[in-house]
Amino acid sequence: xxxxxxxGLTKRYDDVLAVDGLDLxxxxxxxxxxxxxxxxxxxxxxxVLLDFIRPTAGTATVLGYDAQREGxxxxxxxxxxxxxxxxxxxxxxxxxxxxxxxxxxxxxxxDALFERVGIAHAADRKAGGYSKGMTQRLVLAMALVGDxxxxxxxxxxxxxxxxxxxxxxxxxxxxxARGTTVFxxxxxxxxxxxVCDRVAIVxxxxxxxxxxxxxxxDASETxxxxxxxxxxxxxxxxxxxAALEGVAEAALEDGHxxxxxxxxxxxxxxxxxxxxxxxxxxxxxxxxxLEDLFVRYTAGGEGSR
Amino acid sequence: MTWLAVAKKDFRDAVQSRALWALVAVFVLLxxxxxxxxxxxxxxxxxxxxxxxxxxLFFTVGLTGLFVPLAAIVVCQKSxxxxxxxxxxxxxxxxxxxxxxxxxxxxxxxxSVLAFGLGVGLLVGLGVGALLLxxxxxxxxxxxxxxxxxxxxxxxxxxxxxxxxxxxTTRATALALGFFVVFELVWDVVPLGVLxxxxxxxxxxxxxxxxxxxxxxxPSSAYFSTAVAFLPDLASDAGAAAGGGAGTDGAxxxxxxxxxxxxxxxxxxxxxVGYTRFAAADL
Numbered sequence: 001x002x003x004x005x006x007x008g009l010t011k012r013y014d015d016v017l018a019v020d021g022l023d024l025x026x027x028x029x030x031x032x033x034x035x036x037x038x039x040x041x042x043x044x045x046x047x048v049l050l051d052f053i054r055p056t057a058g059t060a061t062v063l064g065y066d067a068q069r070e071g072x073x074x075x076x077x078x079x080x081x082x083x084x085x086x087x088x089x090x091x092x093x094x095x096x097x098x099x100x101x102x103x104x105x106x107x108x109x110x111d112a113l114f115e116r117v118g119i120a121h122a123a124d125r126k127a128g129g130y131s132k133g134m135t136q137r138l139v140l141a142m143a144l145v146g147d148x149x150x151x152x153x154x155x156x157x158x159x160x161x162x163x164x165x166x167x168x169x170x171x172x173x174x175x176x177a178r179g180t181t182v183f184x185x186x187x188x189x190x191x192x193x194x195v196c197d198r199v200a201i202v203x204x205x206x207x208x209x210x211x212x213x214x215x216x217x218d219a220s221e222t223x224x225x226x227x228x229x230x231x232x233x234x235x236x237x238x239x240x241x242a243a244l245e246g247v248a249e250a251a252l253e254d255g256h257x258x259x260x261x262x263x264x265x266x267x268x269x270x271x272x273x274x275x276x277x278x279x280x281x282x283x284x285x286x287x288x289x290l291e292d293l294f295v296r297y298t299a300g301g302e303g304s305r
Numbered sequence: 306m307t308w309l310a311v312a313k314k315d316f317r318d319a320v321q322s323r324a325l326w327a328l329v330a331v332f333v334l335l336x337x338x339x340x341x342x343x344x345x346x347x348x349x350x351x352x353x354x355x356x357x358x359x360x361x362l363f364f365t366v367g368l369t370g371l372f373v374p375l376a377a378i379v380v381c382q383k384s385x386x387x388x389x390x391x392x393x394x395x396x397x398x399x400x401x402x403x404x405x406x407x408x409x410x411x412x413x414x415x416x417s418v419l420a421f422g423l424g425v426g427l428l429v430g431l432g433v434g435a436l437l438l439x440x441x442x443x444x445x446x447x448x449x450x451x452x453x454x455x456x457x458x459x460x461x462x463x464x465x466x467x468x469x470x471x472x473x474t475t476r477a478t479a480l481a482l483g484f485f486v487v488f489e490l491v492w493d494v495v496p497l498g499v500l501x502x503x504x505x506x507x508x509x510x511x512x513x514x515x516x517x518x519x520x521x522x523x524p525s526s527a528y529f530s531t532a533v534a535f536l537p538d539l540a541s542d543a544g545a546a547a548g549g550g551a552g553t554d555g556a557x558x559x560x561x562x563x564x565x566x567x568x569x570x571x572x573x574x575x576x577x578v579g580y581t582r583f584a585a586a587d588l
Contacts, residue, residue, distance in 0.1 A: 050399055053587040072403050080399035086391035088314070090321040095314075102310045103400040139396065 001064055003028045003150055003181040004049065008058035011044050011205075018044040020205035021058070026183055026198075031176050033192035034185040036202035037298050042185040043083045045202075046154050049183075050080060063150055076104065079143030081136075083154035083185075089128025093119065093138050096127060097145060106146030117141045118167060132159035140171065151175055153184035157191055169195045189294045203298040216293060224266055225286045228257040230278035237277050244272045307402040308410035315384070315414025320421065324379050329422040332372050336430030339368060344437040358442055359539030361434050362449050366532050369423070370525035373457050374489055376422065378481045381415045381464035385583060386477035394588055404584045408469055412576070416461035420454045427453060448535050456528040459568050463524065466579025472586065488523045496520050517560075521567050530564025537561075 004026035011019040019041040026032045036042050047053045048060050051071035060067040062074045087096060097110050114120040117137040122130060127138060136159045143151060151172070157165040172182050172195055186192050192199055193213060201209040209216070230237070233255060241257060242250040246264030250257060261269050266285060274280045319325070343364050344356045385408070388394040397407055427450055435441045467480040496519035501508055521527050533540040540561075 047588070050395075052395060052398060054585075072401050075399060076401035078399075082392075082395040082399055084392045085395045086393040087396065088318050088393055090318050091314070095317065099310065099314050100400060103307050103402055142396065143399075 001028060002026060002061070003030075003063060004032075004183060005061040006045070006058065007061075009045065009048060009055055009060055010057040011041075011048065011053065012056045017205050019048070019055075022202070022205070022207055024200055024207060024210065026181065028181050029176070029179060030197040031172060031182040031195055032184070033196035033199040034183060034202065035189060035192050035199055035294065036185075036187065038187055040187075040202045040298070041205040042187075042202060043154055044205075046083065046152060046185060049152060050075065050078075050082070052082075077149045079145070079148035079151045081139050081143045081151075081153040081156055083158075085139060087127040087130070087135055087138060090126060092126050093123045093130070093141075096138060096142060100142045100145045104146040108145050113141045113144060116144070116171070118164075133161065133164050136160055137164070140168065144171070144175070147178070147180075149180060151180055151182045151184070153182065155186060156184055157186065157188070165191065189291045201294060201297050208297045224261045226257075226259045226261060226266055226269065227253070227284045227286065228259060228270070228273060228280055229255070229282040230257060230273070230280055232278065233257065240277050241273055244269060244276070307400075308406035308413065311397070311402060311407055311410025312413040312417065315411050316417050316421075319380060319384070319415060319418045322380065322418075325376070325418065325422050328372075328376050328379055329426050332368075332376070332423070332426040333429045335372075336365060336368060336426060337433045339364070340430055340434040341437060344434065356438060357539075358434075358438060358440065358445065359536070361438065362445065362536065362539060363532065365427075365430065365434075365449075366453075366529055369427075369453050369456070370528055371489075372426075373419075373423065373453070373460050373528075374485050374525065377419055377457065377460035377464045378478075378485060380419050380422070381461050382468055382477050382481040383474050384411050384415050384465045385469040386471050386474045387468070389472040389586075389588055390474050398588065405580065408580050408583050409576075411469075412462050412465045412579075415465050416458040419457045419461045423457050424450070424454065445536055445539055449532065452528070452532050452535055456524065456531070456568065459524060459572050462572055462579075463575045466575040469579040469583040472588070489525055492523045492526075493520075495522075518563060521563050524568060524571055527564040527567035527571070530561040531568060532564075534561035534564060 002025045004024070006022050006024040009019055009022040009024075010017070022041075022045060034042055034045070044053065048055050049062055049067050051067055051074075054068060063077055065071075065073045067074055091099075093114065094110060097108070097113065100106075101108055101110075111120065111123070114123045117140050119130075119134050119137045119141075122134055127135065130138060136156070140153075140156070143153070153172075156168050156172075160168060169191070172184070176182050184192075196213060198210065198212050199216060200207060233252070235252060237257065238250050238252060241247060241259060246261060246269050247259055248262035249260040252258070257273070259269060259273070270280060270283060340361060343361055385394070388397065388411075394407070398404070402410075431446055431450070435446070463484065464481050467484060468477040471477050471480065496516050497508070499519060500513070500516055521530055
């Protein structure tokens with residue numbers, strides 16, 4: 001059974017289509033990254049999974065339950081770190097966890113849980129005095145109460161320093177090793193890359209790619225980019241270079257030829273440029289990262305929005 | 306039973322509101338001060354006779370009739386709208402509960418907070434009153450406190466329900482204040498205005514029966530009638546002294562039980578509207 005199944009999920013606000021016909025399946029037991037620039041529709045999708053908002057069309061099924069009609073059953077087995085939440089300032093961290101235990105009818109070793117998320121020292125302080133990172137850790141602890149079958153984490157690294165983000169990833173891995181499906185969103189490829197089995201990339205409410213990290217890497221590594229310095233560089237060289245076998249794209253950039261190699265060895269291309277266009281003085285190779293791929297999929301990132 | 310857990314959480318949170326306790330302090334000072342004044346110089350309040358318990362209770366009704374709406378606004382106006390605006394509602398609804406439980410749990414939680422603060426104020430005020438009068442009548446006093454707490458619960462439901470219809474605390478405050486102004490401050494002229502219009506833009510010599518009913522629409526007027534309905538002896542005992550405190554006219558006395566009905570209607574209507582809007586909202 002799929003942990004999460006979206007079919008034609010659509011959410012329209014007055015004149016904005018936040019989510020546009022999203023089809024997506026997250027299998028049980030995987031760590032699934034939901035990636036996209038800010039405003040791509042990630043949080044809207046997650047909000048539908050949790051029944052915070054109602055879809056305009058389509059369905060969302062979570063752990064076999066309809067997210068809209070059987071939300072309570074969904075949330076009984078799900079731990080959530082939502083986006084744009086706020087804790088109860090006048091209640092202590094411990095009171096927050098006690099409340100979650102009560103609602104989930106769960107018993108948990110609260111001290112061990114505070115220890116695990118790294119805020120044992122602040123357990124009995126009012127949450128209103130917590131820093132952003134401590135608040136994030138508290139809400140993560142709330143999500144972990146009752147050993148959920150599914151963790152839904154919306155931008156879990158928000159407010160965490162690099163060390164905190166690493167601890168967050170460790171907890172995600174530990175929970176997954178216990179059999180928990182993890183679905184988390186991020187706008188940073190790096191975080192997703194480090195921990196996910198599969199990734200979906202969304203942009204402007206549409207799904208633009210779903211693949212394993214390895215699959216995405218294969219897709220990105222076929223496109224190595226060379227920066228070549230030649231004697232007497234001129235605009236006239238771009239055409240002949242672009243026409244060479246195995247060159248997908250050529251352009252001038254910062255006094256270099258930028259050449260994207262596709263299908264052949266980069267040495268064959270370098271040799272051909274040296275022999276047929278101009279003598280090469282120097283070159284460097286930039287391996288396309290997943291980040292590049294992400295930027296390419298999402299139409300140049302935030303600048304183009 | 307998650308609504309009980311929600312109510313308990315809400316109580317724990319809201320009872321720590323400083324504004325509530327400031328208001329309770331003001332209420333205690335006011336009720337002790339006015340009780341003292343009533344007992345020592347009843348002539349000031351239109352009662353030529355010696356001060357009585359009934360006079361004191363119905364004098365206090367006038368005070369609580371104003372205090373409860375204001376305290377309800379302070380305690381409840383931001384309840385659900387505030388949770389939505391800040392986003393704590395997302396933490397709440399990430400848990401295995403549902404909107405019905407969150408709505409009714411919050412109403413119950415806020416009503417308890419208001420009843421708690423008001424209860425403290427009433428006990429101090431009435432205690433001082435009993436001391437000054439030199440006599441304690443537990444049954445009518447308990448009835449009075451219960452009626453007043455029920456009135457507070459209805460007001461908590463009204464303001465919390467208004468808060469549930471919006472995700473903006475600014476709008477929630479405007480709704481709560483608007484309700485207060487329309488139904489508690491300017492309502493006195495509404496029945497007269499309606500009568501004026503339906504009588505062909507002139508005021509008839511005889512007031513029709515429905516005028517009394519219309520005058521009962523404000524929750525605080527209904528509260529006054531309810532108190533009269535449950536404490537008829539003390540009410541007639543208090544007589545004129547009571548009338549000055551609540552600002553209702555003689556027709557209200559015709560059927561004080563109507564007050565109970567009006568409060569029940571308010572409760573049913575606001576809960577239905579508040580819950581329906583809250584259940585359908587995108588958070």
